[in-house]
Amino acid sequence: MLPTPIYLTELFPLLDQRLIELLRSLSAADWQRPTVCRGWSVKDITAHLLDGNFRRIAINRDGYESPEKPVIESYQDLVNHLNQLNAEWVKATRRLSPNLLIDLLEQSGRQVYEAFCQLPPHETATFSVGWAGDETSENWFDIAREYTERWHHQQQIRLAVDRPGDLLSQPFHYPLLDTFMRALPHTYRHTAAPTGSVVQVTVSGEGGGVWQLLRQFDAWLLTGQSREIVPTASVSIDEKIAWRLFTKGIGRLDALPYLHFGGDRRLAEKILDMIAVMG
Numbered sequence: 001m002l003p004t005p006i007y008l009t010e011l012f013p014l015l016d017q018r019l020i021e022l023l024r025s026l027s028a029a030d031w032q033r034p035t036v037c038r039g040w041s042v043k044d045i046t047a048h049l050l051d052g053n054f055r056r057i058a059i060n061r062d063g064y065e066s067p068e069k070p071v072i073e074s075y076q077d078l079v080n081h082l083n084q085l086n087a088e089w090v091k092a093t094r095r096l097s098p099n100l101l102i103d104l105l106e107q108s109g110r111q112v113y114e115a116f117c118q119l120p121p122h123e124t125a126t127f128s129v130g131w132a133g134d135e136t137s138e139n140w141f142d143i144a145r146e147y148t149e150r151w152h153h154q155q156q157i158r159l160a161v162d163r164p165g166d167l168l169s170q171p172f173h174y175p176l177l178d179t180f181m182r183a184l185p186h187t188y189r190h191t192a193a194p195t196g197s198v199v200q201v202t203v204s205g206e207g208g209g210v211w212q213l214l215r216q217f218d219a220w221l222l223t224g225q226s227r228e229i230v231p232t233a234s235v236s237i238d239e240k241i242a243w244r245l246f247t248k249g250i251g252r253l254d255a256l257p258y259l260h261f262g263g264d265r266r267l268a269e270k271i272l273d274m275i276a277v278m279g
Contacts, residue, residue, distance in 0.1 A: 012109070013113055016150075018154065019150075022163060022165065026098070033160045036156055036244065037156060053105065125143075131278060132185075151172065152176070152247045152277070176207075183246070185220040193232070197233070198213065198232050201235055204239045211225065232267060236260045
């Protein structure tokens with residue numbers, strides 16, 4: 001059974017509520033704590049989330065695109081452009097107070113949710129999900145990708161200030177992982193294996209799950225879990241590490257103690273190359 005579309009729009013208000021409650025509880029020192037995003041503090045990540053809201057409102061609600069259009073000829077060109085935009089925004093917003101950032105996040109978050117509610121889920125999205133290898137994506141996938149962005153940046157803040165919260169619980173965590181796993185076929189696209197080989201990925205915890213990747217004649221296919229299939233290769237990942245591994249929040253060597261491999265080690269270790277963020 002192929003994986004079904006993921007409809008995550010209704011999770012945005014709940015995720016935003018968790019974020020606003022967290023931010024309002026922070027001390028002045030907490031706002032300056034470093035995060036796993038190199039060079040970015042808690043305040044910088046908060047500003048980055050606000051930038052995401054503003055971009056979504058402009059594009060998805062207002063149909064507005066900046067007249068400054070860079071030349072994008074490759075995936076790396078796009079990554080470089082986004083990194084430049086992010087750096088410029090974060091630098092400029094360092095002059096804003098934490099309270100102002102919170103107020104703007106709260107107001108704009110509601111507008112993003114309203115805009116997403118108006119998007120037909122199966123029409124072509126403005127943005128494709130590049131890390132899944134898509135040249136075009138439907139709106140439901142673009143919205144799910146946006147959910148993963150908000151989830152993992154909030155979790156980066158929680159990690160920095162040691163406020164775990166409940167984002168690893170099933171209602172929040174499984175949708176994140178199920179979206180991330182759409183990157184598996186793209187990650188394995190150049191990995192050779194006999195037809196019928198199966199790679200099984202398991203993430204522990206209440207919000208974890210099991211996903212299987214099937215080798216067909218000329219491609220890899222993400223499928224629903226079949227308990228009757230003995231995987232050719234398997235990897236189990238600790239729930240507290242999976243999101244960091246797939247968002248470049250932990251290095252390969254540091255992640256290895258939290259991964260357990262079975263079967264064909266070569267196939268299983270390819271999971272270490274999976275990236276589910278633009279970068």
